[in-house]
Amino acid sequence: MASSSVRALRRGASACQAQALDFLVRGLPASRGVLDPYLDQHESSSGVRHAFNLATRGGTPLVVKTAGGLSAATGFIVxxxxxxxxxxxxxxxxxxxxGAQCMIPYRGLEDKPRHLKVMGDLGQIVPFVCNIRDDDAIRAAIAKSNVVINLIGREYETRNYGFEEVNIDIAQRIARISKEHGGIVRYIHTSCVGADENSPSKQHRTKALGEEAVRQEFPEATIMRPASMFGYHDKFLNRFATKAKFWPNVPTFFDGKTKVQPVCVLDVAAAFLAAVKEKEGIHVGKVYELGGPDVYTIHELLLWMFEVLREKPRIINIPLPLAEAVSRVREFFFKRVPVPLPQLWPCYRHYIDSLKVDQVVSPDALTFEELGIKPRPLGGLATEYLFYYREGGPHMGQFRL
Ligand SMILES: NC(=O)c1ccc[n+]([C@@H]2O[C@H](COP(=O)([O-])OP(=O)(O)OC[C@H]3O[C@@H](n4cnc5c(N)ncnc54)[C@H](OP(=O)(O)O)[C@@H]3O)[C@@H](O)[C@H]2O)c1
Structure with missing residues (x-):
């Protein structure tokens, strides 16, 4: 212990206060264990301030401890x-x-993370621009943190970013730099149900390789594999519902026989929180597959959706050769023309390929149950946003004219 903290102890300060002082004076602590955010949460009844109120690096306090809830500082800097x-x-x-402090690296316009700012107290949500191809930018983004979560992913390729780069290279880079950091106590990586090196879908193949790369760099990483997520902003049910509203029929492949296990985005987020908050490290190094309570074929899902929309089902099966021909034309021009091409959903390769196998939780996987969460089924509040696609408005059928 440094002489400053010995002096502080003699003056009657608690051991933790002494360690905090030690940390402020010397920068990094001799053992990073003293900055464990799991020591004590936001119970402030003892009135003691702990060292974990301080940044794990940099030597200056980022936040102060308060009464609990939103305004608390629980020591998690994520x-x-x-x-x-x-x-x-x-x-x-x-x-x-x-009460976790959230570091929000983002790209593009400064309005991008605007909706996140209001989720925390002043200074609690910290957005900053980050070039994900730049190691130093990632180092800066995690410098003060003790937890890292990687949610980066896309269900299609763009002209600038292919699946290999997004799902493997970027995932590996973030994991490697987090390991180098030395003070990251929880690392969570996001993959997807169906991630498999032998999958017909390039997205799922690269997700599997990305998991492997992350495990090599950061063996303690917790890997989350959500199934298709539904929620207010999803690109899953919203997409089907948009087609139901504006197209004569909703297209499917393989007669809609592919099985899916839709999961509510709020339940998946709860799983992330559980993995961060858990104190003993029982989720460390594990893979969780997060699917909803029910399995549907795409056809059944569409029937359910049309029922919610209060319309007769209009579903059309697209012959595979036709869809593949369209997707091949798009692929040919994809990087040959100097402008982004429309996705031509559903006739693009990755979507078609992903429907060739069922996207359901495997029988031997760790699931929500091990995380202590009961996922909610489709319907109710979680899918109320579909009401807005009703032909006669959201309240159609509720009032007599
Ligand atoms: N949605 C699903 O049904 C589903 C199912 C299984 C797994 N997942 C996985 O769950 C994760 C989150 O999904 P989501 O639905 O929230 O996805 P999303 O809405 O498309 O958001 C993806 C996030 O990743 C960022 N991102 C994508 N490509 C990037 C790049 N090249 N460089 C930097 N940032 C990039 C995006 O930033 P910008 O906003 O700047 O583009 C955005 O913040 C992803 O890894 C996804 O693969 C999703």
């Missing part, structure tokens, strides 16, 4: 990559609610 997406929105909200 960098969330990919937080501007659908899942990120729910994950940041959950973390902010327990």
């Amino acid at each position: 960098t969330i990559f990919g937080s501007t997406g659908m899942l990120g929105r729910a994950v940041v909200n959950n973390l902010a609610k327990i």
Whole structure:
């Protein structure tokens, strides 16, 4: 212990206060164990301030401890990559609610993370621009953190980013730099149900390789594999419902026989929170497959959706050769023309390939149950957003004219 903290102890300060002082004076502590955010949460009844109120690096306090809840500082300083997406929105909200400080690296316009700022107290949500191809930018993004969550992913390739780069290279880079950091006590990586090196879908193949790369760099990483997520901002039910509204029929492949296990985004975010908050490290190094309570074929799902929309089902099966021909034309021009091409959903390769195998939780996988969460079924509040696609407005059928 440094002489400054010995002097502080003699003056009657607690051991933790002494360690905090030690840390402030010397920068990094001799053992990072003293900055464990799991020591004590936001119970402030003891009135003691702990060393984990301080940044793990840099030597200056980032936040102060307060009474609990949103305004508390629980000692979790979490960098969330990919937080501007659908899942990120729910994950940041959950973390902010327990008083974690959220570092929000983002790309593009400064309005991108605007909706996240209001989820926490002043200074609790910290957005900053980050170039994910730059190691130093990632180092800066995680410098003060003790938890890292990587949510980066896309279900299609763009002209600038292919699946290999997004799902493997970026995942590996973040994991490697987090390991180098030395003070990351929880690392959570996001993959997807169906991630398999032998999958017909390139997205699922690269997700599997990405998991492997992350495990090599950061063996303690917890890997979350959500199934298709539904929620207010999803690109799953919203997409089907948009087609139901504007197209004569909703297209499917393989007669809609592919099985899916839709899961609510709020339940997936709850799983992330459980993995961060858990004190004993029982989720460390494990893979969780997060699916909803029910399995549907795409056809059944569409029938359910049309029922919610209060319309007669209009579903059309697209012959595979036709869809593949369209997708091949798009692929040919994809990087040959100087402008982004429309996705031509559903006739693009990755979507078609992903429907060739069922996207359901494997029987021997760890699931929500091990995380202590009961996932909610389709319907109710979680899918009320579909009402807005009703032909006669959201309240159609509720009033007599
Ligand atoms: N949605 C699902 O049904 C589903 C199912 C299984 C697994 N997952 C996985 O769960 C994670 C989150 O899904 P989501 O639905 O929240 O996705 P999303 O809404 O598309 O958001 C993806 C996030 O990743 C970021 N991102 C994507 N490509 C990037 C790149 N090249 N460089 C930097 N940032 C990039 C996006 O940033 P920008 O906003 O700047 O683009 C956004 O913040 C992903 O890894 C996804 O693969 C999703």
